[in-house]
Amino acid sequence: MLTLGPLAFAVPWALAALAVLPVLWWLLRVIPPAPKRISFPAIRLLEGLRPEEDTPHSTPWWLLLLRLLIAALVILAIARPLIPSGTAIPAGGPILLVFDDGWSSARDFEARRDRALRILDQAERENRAVALLTTADPMPGQRREVDLSPAGALRSTLGALQPKPWGRNLATVGEVLDGATLAPDPTVVWLREAIEAPGADAFGDRLSQIGPVVVIDNTDSGPVWLDDPDPAELALTAELRRGTGVGDRVVGVRAIAEDGRVLTRQSAAFEAETDRLTVAIDLPTELRNDVARLEVEDENTAASVFLMDERYKRRPVGLVSARDFEGSQPLLDDLYYLDRALDPFTEVRRGDINSLLERDLAVIVLADAGGITFEQRQTLEGFLEAGGVVLRFAGERLAASGADEGTDTLLPVRVRRGDRTLGGALSWSRPEPLAPFDADSPFAGLEVPDDVTVSRQVLAEPSIDLGEKTWARLLDGTPIVTAERRGEGWLVLVHTTANADWSNLPLSGLFVAMLRRIVALSQGIGGSNERAMPPYALLDGFGTLGGPVSGTEPLPSAAARAELGMPAIGPRHPPGFYGDESAREALNLGPSLDGAALASGTPDGAARQPLEAGRDTELQGWALALALLLAIIDTLIGLALRGLLTGRFLTAGGRGAAAILLAAALLAPGSGQAQQAQQPTDPEAFALQAAAEMRLAYVLTGDTWIDGISHDGLAGLSDELTRRTAVEPAPPFGVDIESDELAFFPLLYWPITREQPELSGTAVARVNDYMRNGGIIIFDTRDQYEVTVPGAAGGSGLRRLAQLSQSLDIPPLAPASPDHVLTRAFYLLDTFPGRYVGGTVWLEDERVRSSDTEVSPVMVGSHDWAGAWARDQQGRPRFPVVPGGELQREMATRFGINLVMYALTGNYKADQVHVPSILERLGQ
Numbered sequence: 001m002l003t004l005g006p007l008a009f010a011v012p013w014a015l016a017a018l019a020v021l022p023v024l025w026w027l028l029r030v031i032p033p034a035p036k037r038i039s040f041p042a043i044r045l046l047e048g049l050r051p052e053e054d055t056p057h058s059t060p061w062w063l064l065l066l067r068l069l070i071a072a073l074v075i076l077a078i079a080r081p082l083i084p085s086g087t088a089i090p091a092g093g094p095i096l097l098v099f100d101d102g103w104s105s106a107r108d109f110e111a112r113r114d115r116a117l118r119i120l121d122q123a124e125r126e127n128r129a130v131a132l133l134t135t136a137d138p139m140p141g142q143r144r145e146v147d148l149s150p151a152g153a154l155r156s157t158l159g160a161l162q163p164k165p166w167g168r169n170l171a172t173v174g175e176v177l178d179g180a181t182l183a184p185d186p187t188v189v190w191l192r193e194a195i196e197a198p199g200a201d202a203f204g205d206r207l208s209q210i211g212p213v214v215v216i217d218n219t220d221s222g223p224v225w226l227d228d229p230d231p232a233e234l235a236l237t238a239e240l241r242r243g244t245g246v247g248d249r250v251v252g253v254r255a256i257a258e259d260g261r262v263l264t265r266q267s268a269a270f271e272a273e274t275d276r277l278t279v280a281i282d283l284p285t286e287l288r289n290d291v292a293r294l295e296v297e298d299e300n301t302a303a304s305v306f307l308m309d310e311r312y313k314r315r316p317v318g319l320v321s322a323r324d325f326e327g328s329q330p331l332l333d334d335l336y337y338l339d340r341a342l343d344p345f346t347e348v349r350r351g352d353i354n355s356l357l358e359r360d361l362a363v364i365v366l367a368d369a370g371g372i373t374f375e376q377r378q379t380l381e382g383f384l385e386a387g388g389v390v391l392r393f394a395g396e397r398l399a400a401s402g403a404d405e406g407t408d409t410l411l412p413v414r415v416r417r418g419d420r421t422l423g424g425a426l427s428w429s430r431p432e433p434l435a436p437f438d439a440d441s442p443f444a445g446l447e448v449p450d451d452v453t454v455s456r457q458v459l460a461e462p463s464i465d466l467g468e469k470t471w472a473r474l475l476d477g478t479p480i481v482t483a484e485r486r487g488e489g490w491l492v493l494v495h496t497t498a499n500a501d502w503s504n505l506p507l508s509g510l511f512v513a514m515l516r517r518i519v520a521l522s523q524g525i526g527g528s529n530e531r532a533m534p535p536y537a538l539l540d541g542f543g544t545l546g547g548p549v550s551g552t553e554p555l556p557s558a559a560a561r562a563e564l565g566m567p568a569i570g571p572r573h574p575p576g577f578y579g580d581e582s583a584r585e586a587l588n589l590g591p592s593l594d595g596a597a598l599a600s601g602t603p604d605g606a607a608r609q610p611l612e613a614g615r616d617t618e619l620q621g622w623a624l625a626l627a628l629l630l631a632i633i634d635t636l637i638g639l640a641l642r643g644l645l646t647g648r649f650l651t652a653g654g655r656g657a658a659a660i661l662l663a664a665a666l667l668a669p670g671s672g673q674a675q676q677a678q679q680p681t682d683p684e685a686f687a688l689q690a691a692a693e694m695r696l697a698y699v700l701t702g703d704t705w706i707d708g709i710s711h712d713g714l715a716g717l718s719d720e721l722t723r724r725t726a727v728e729p730a731p732p733f734g735v736d737i738e739s740d741e742l743a744f745f746p747l748l749y750w751p752i753t754r755e756q757p758e759l760s761g762t763a764v765a766r767v768n769d770y771m772r773n774g775g776i777i778i779f780d781t782r783d784q785y786e787v788t789v790p791g792a793a794g795g796s797g798l799r800r801l802a803q804l805s806q807s808l809d810i811p812p813l814a815p816a817s818p819d820h821v822l823t824r825a826f827y828l829l830d831t832f833p834g835r836y837v838g839g840t841v842w843l844e845d846e847r848v849r850s851s852d853t854e855v856s857p858v859m860v861g862s863h864d865w866a867g868a869w870a871r872d873q874q875g876r877p878r879f880p881v882v883p884g885g886e887l888q889r890e891m892a893t894r895f896g897i898n899l900v901m902y903a904l905t906g907n908y909k910a911d912q913v914h915v916p917s918i919l920e921r922l923g924q
Contacts, residue, residue, distance in 0.1 A: 017075045021068055066634055073627035083617040089122055090212060090607075093185035094129040094148050098173075098207065099161065100193040102136040103589060104223045106163035106301040106541045111611055112191050115216060116158055119189055123151035130154055131182065135173050135197075136164040140551020140571050144173070146180035163541030165302035165589060166570045168193065170203040177206060186210055191611075192217040195243055196599045204603035213606035222598045224251055224270075224296050225303035228591040229312065236312065238266070238294050240277040241590070243598035247272055252297040252705060253279050257290045260880045265297075265705055289313045295543065302575050303593060305543035307586035309577070315519050317346045318356035318364045334367035334395070334498045337506035341515050357383060362522035364388065367498040368395025377410055385487030389522045392491075393498040394458040412469050412484035412491050414461040431455040432474040434505075441471045442517045443481075445558060449508055454480060456502035457495045472514075481514075490521050531557050533585055538576030549574065555587060568592075693730035696900070697745035698866070700734045701753050707734060710751055712878060713866025717896040720869075724897060725826065727904065737763045742770040747903040749866060752781045752797045756804065764807045771809065771857035776903045779805075784836035784862040797862060810858050814845035825901040827894040834863025834892050835881050855902070868892035 089095060097119060105112060123130050129148040138144055188207045192215055197203075207213050227239035238253045249270045255263045264287075268279045283291070291312075296304040319335045319342075335350070342348050346363075349356060353376045356364060364383065366372075369392065372380075380390055390410065392398070399417070431453035437443040460466060460479045471492075472481035483492040496503040505511050533555045535548035555578040556567060567573045575589040602608050696718060698710035714732035721727045735742060738760060742748060748770065759767070771777060781797030816822060816832065820843065823829045832841045841863075844856035868889050870878040881888045 015075065015079050017078070018072065021071060063634070063637060066630060066637075070627050070630045070634065073623050073630070077620045077623035077627065081619040081623065083619065089119060089187055089189055089214060091126065092128075092187045092212070094131065094183045094187075095119065095123050096131050096133065096146070096182060096186050096188045096210060097154075098133050098135065098188060098190040099158075100136070100168055100191055101134045101161060101163050101541075102168040102193055102195070102197070103163065103165055103302045103541060104167075104193045104195040106543070107194075107223050107299055107304075108218055108611065109163050109541075111218075113158060113161065115611060116191060117155065120151040120154060120158070129183065131180075131186075132157060133173065133176070134161070135168040135170060136166060137169045137172065137571050139164075139549065144176055146176060146182070148183060163301075164571075165539050165541050165543075165574050167195070167593075168197040169570075170197050170199045174199070174203055174206050177210070182210065188213045190215045190606075192599055194218050194220075194222040194598055195593075196597050200599065201601075204601075204606070208603040208605060213603050215602045215606050215608045216611055217599065217608070218611045221247060221249055223301060223304070224249075224299055225301065225593060225596075226253075226294055226296060226306035226588070226590040227594075228306075228588065236281040236283065236288050236291065236314070238279040238281055238306070240268075240270075240279060240296065241593065241596075242270060242275050243596055244275060251277070253281070254295055254297060255281050255283065255291045256293050256295060258292040259882070261290075261882055262879060263287050263291060267703075267705070289315070293545075300542050302539045302541055302543050303589045305539060305575075306588050306590055307539075307575070307577060309584055309586040310520055311586075315346045315362035315522055316349060316360060317342050317519060318349045318351065318361050320351070320353055320356065320364060320366050320369060334393070336499065337511070338365060338367060338498050338515075341506070341512045342519070344512075345516060346519055353379060361388060363391055363519050365391045365393070365498075367393045368397050372410060380410055381486070384489035384491060387488035387522065389490045389492065389518060390486075391518055392493045394493070394495050394502075395497045399458050410491065412482045412493050413463065413466060413479070415493075415495075416459045416461060432476055432478070434480065434510075435473045435475045435477070437472060442521065443472060443514055446510060446513050446517075449510060452503075452505050452508050452510055454496050454503040454505065456497075460495065490518075492518055492521075532560075533557075533578035533583070534580075535574075536577040536579050536581075536584055538574045539589075545576065554578065555585060566592075694727070694904075695730040695732055695745065696747055696749065697733045697735050697742075698749040699751070700736050701751060701756055703753050703755065706751050706753055709870050709878070710734070710749055710866045712870035712872070714749060714869070716869040716871040717893070717900070719871075720893050721897060721900060725901070727900060729900075737766055742766055742775060743773065746775065747900060748775060748777045750777055750779050751864075751866065752779060752783075752801045752804070754796055754800050756800065759804060759807060768809045774855070775857065776855065777858055778865070778899070779858065779860045780834075780865055781860070781862045782864040782867070784834075784839040784864070798860075801860070811856075812845040813842040813858065813860065816841040816843050817846070822895075822898055822902050825898040825905070827898055829891065829895060829898060831891065832861065832863065832895045833868070833881075833884065833888050834861070834865035834895075835867035835879060836863050837882075837884065837888065839863055859899075863892075865892060865896060869896055 097116060099112070099116060120130060122128075128151065130151045131146050131148045132154050133146050134144065188210050190207060190213060194217065204213070222243040224240055224242045227241050229237045229239050236255075240251060240253070242249070250267060251270065252265055252267045254265045257263055264281060264283055266279050266281060268277055270277050281288070281291070281294070291308050293308060294306045319338055339348055349359075349361075353364070353372075357379060361383070364380070384390055392410070394415075398415070432455075433450065433453050434448045436448055437446060454474060457474075457478070457480060460482060466479065466482070469482045469484055470479040471483050472479070474480050480495050481492065482495070483490055485491075496505065498506060500506055535552045535554070537545045537547065538549055538552065540546055551571065552574060553572045555573065556564065561567075569575055569587065569589055569592055573587065575587050577584045577586055579585055696714045698707070698714055700707055701710075711732055711734060718729040718732060721729055733745070735745070735748070767777070779801055781801055783797035818830065822832070822843075831837070839862040842858075842860040844858060867879045868877075868881050869892065872878050877889060881892065884891075
């Protein structure tokens with residue numbers, strides 16, 4: 001590369017052609033232009049003749065100068081002139097390109113790759129060899145090598161490079177450098193990550209010993225990642241961390257189901273000088289248990305994703321008792337200890353068997369339930385077959401219920417009538433302690449306190465399989481917890497009471513730990529962490545789940561981890577799910593990053609460049625475009641000197657020249673770049689643009705995430721309208737109901753959020769005028785996913801809408817009738833699905849309609865229609881629709897088209913019943 005002042009030339013040898021310009025000057029001088037042709041009609045012999053000779057003997061100097069300028073521009077274009085950005089690598093020998101490809105590089109990986117490719121471009125221009133060295137441990141079976149290669153040969157290697165879902169290992173990189181042989185005087189370029197790695201200072205000193213160092217890194221506030229939330233907390237939380245508390249920063253966290261549904265989104269802000277933030281994920285229990293992962297928006301790293309396994313699912317547990325809760329004597333109640341023990345990690349519900357099983361349950365607990373009816377027994381059998389857990393506790397009623405005769409089938413083993421009690425006929429001399437748990441028991445690994453004893457119990461009848469069904473024993477070998485597999489579920493019996501009457505077990509921490517293991521059985525994980533678990537689904541560097549990778553190893557058992565510690569996250573144990581379809585455990589990267597800090601400082605004498613630095617400004621295109629324009633001008637001048645631009649030829653040729661000039665202008669670099677239309681902020685400009693074309697509108701809520709969904713949803717619907725109908729809407733508008741005029745829009749989409757502020761008097765007046773003058777407002781509460789009980793009135797969105805609409809003139813509403821005009825405005829429909837289905841669509845009650853237009857000014861639904869219509873820039877759907885998939889999305893699109901037709905054409909299709917009469921009259 002040759003630098004001349006502010007300019008540089010990527011191909012400087014091409015400038016040698018400038019020496020040919022004097023020869024070109026001489027050639028152009030000795031070759032005159034063609035002589036001018038003059039008509040010589042016979043009738044006018046003397047007219048037009050001149051005494052002097054006008055034919056030039058050489059090219060005019062100004063035309064000669066123009067042609068030399070064209071030649072010089074072509075030569076300069078071949079030399080690739082550019083304006084350097086000031087981020088070029090210093091001249092010298094070969095380049096050692098150290099590329100950090102650990103987990104935090106994923107958030108700006110494409111920018112890093114682009115910068116590395118620009119370094120290869122410079123090395124190729126300067127004919128410098130390059131060695132590429134990555135700092136994260138390679139995948140199993142791969143090797144890290146440092147070999148000098150031509151810059152062009154490394155493009156494919158750099159293009160295939162991907163970030164790793166683990167951190168850097170600078171110690172092993174230093175060992176590789178110690179064994180490498182580099183050419184003299186190399187320049188080191190370090191594309192550094194934002195997060196500091198252990199041994200970074202020593203590694204920087206090692207690089208300084210090799211040669212001059214240029215450090216390129218990002219200058220933003222660094223990545224945000226997710227730490228381990230407390231699974232015992234009542235509310236699900238996202239624990240956010242960042243490297244250093246520098247400035248305020250707003251972040252968004254999404255809870256995502258296993259099928260990709262976004263269940264909720266919460267936003268919060270880091271305060272200045274803080275590096276920790278807790279965000280509550282507000283979801284009902286049924287949806288909380290659907291959460292498969294939490295992720296931080298716009299981070300796209302393996303640490304910004306937190307996978308949720310069974311430890312974080314809050315199971316609903318139903319408590320059934322034979323007697324009512326004794327509020328005056330809680331310590332005597334069967335359920336008191338169960339309620340206290342289960343509450344920290346489950347959702348506890350009380351009631352009878354039938355009422356409890358009307359909702360989804362993981363475990364149902366029967367504390368000393370004596371007589372169970374045949375109908376209840378059948379109900380519980382079905383619950384067991386479906387995978388539930390029935391946990392029973394003994395007591396006076398169970399001991400006297402005649403279970404020894406086999407009348408009670410809801411027992412894992414046969415039990416004797418009566419009980420074994422201290423001082424009774426089947427007695428022991430002192431309360432008996434618990435024995436250590438067997439290795440194959442779900443309670444394996446729990447420590448048994450010495451002071452936990454049992455003084456009374458129901459005895460199991462001896463049988464061949466009693467040992468297989470025993471999960472816990474007393475020290476004398478008597479079973480105290482037995483269980484049996486029933487279908488997909490488990491039937492468990494504790495042979496003592498749930499209160500402190502027969503044992504002090506409910507007073508101990510062991511009781512809580514045992515209940516936690518039993519509740520976990522409802523999803524089949526049981527004691528699965530007591531064995532090594534093979535890789536099931538692993539995260540890549542961008543936080544995307546994929547299949548197992550060759551060379552990864554199983555996750556050790558809990559016992560092995562307790563002895564050796566959790567294995568380090570790396571090529572052998574990447575973050576992800578381990579286990580199988582029925583039993584999975586999550587290994588997350590974020591909790592291992594405790595104490596991570598932003599990289600700071602540079603090696604002694606190193607130069608530092610920002611990753612965001614711009615590219616060199618290429619001038620080759622401008623030079624060629626200017627040369628082409630001057631060549632067109634030269635051609636026109638030559639035609640004029642020959643007299644060919646007169647009369648009729650001038651008219652036709654002038655048009656052609658104008659077209660050529662226009663084409664040359666369009667070919668100029670940057671002249672054809674489209675500019676994105678911006679929504680005007682000036683009220684007059686807003687009114688002019690809104691009135692110029694038909695377009696749909698949505699209400700700005702102040703939540704950028706929701707507003708983006710509304711915009712993309714209406715944009716997707718507008719595209720479908722253009723493709724399928726004669727309606728061609730312009731891009732949608734986001735309107736502020738406090739200040740913008742609403743009369744320009746036939747339809748207003750209004751998503752309801754819980755954070756929306758109350759409406760001012762001005763906004764209420766605008767909305768009422770809009771509805772009164774024929775506008776249609778679609779209130780979308782988007783809360784159908786919250787409705788888990790059939791027939792429920794609605795979720796939080798509907799409740800917020802009820803608060804917001806108290807001052808609005810909303811007419812009486814009724815569910816949309818099956819023959820409403822919305823069902824046939826364009827397509828024939830029988831439902832109005834969106835991203836969700838099942839909710840009720842409310843329209844103005846036709847029985848009390850006061851308007852003669854028969855068009856409802858209000859429609860209320862909970863289906864998240866914009867979420868179903870929304871598409872990204874590549875035309876792909878942004879969100880999944882449940883449960884009907886793409887067929888449901890198509891029906892949602894058809895409903896949107898019907899809705900727009902309804903808003904534009906009113907009720908004309910409601911009169912189609914009169915078509916036969918009209919045709920009959922026309923025939924007459």
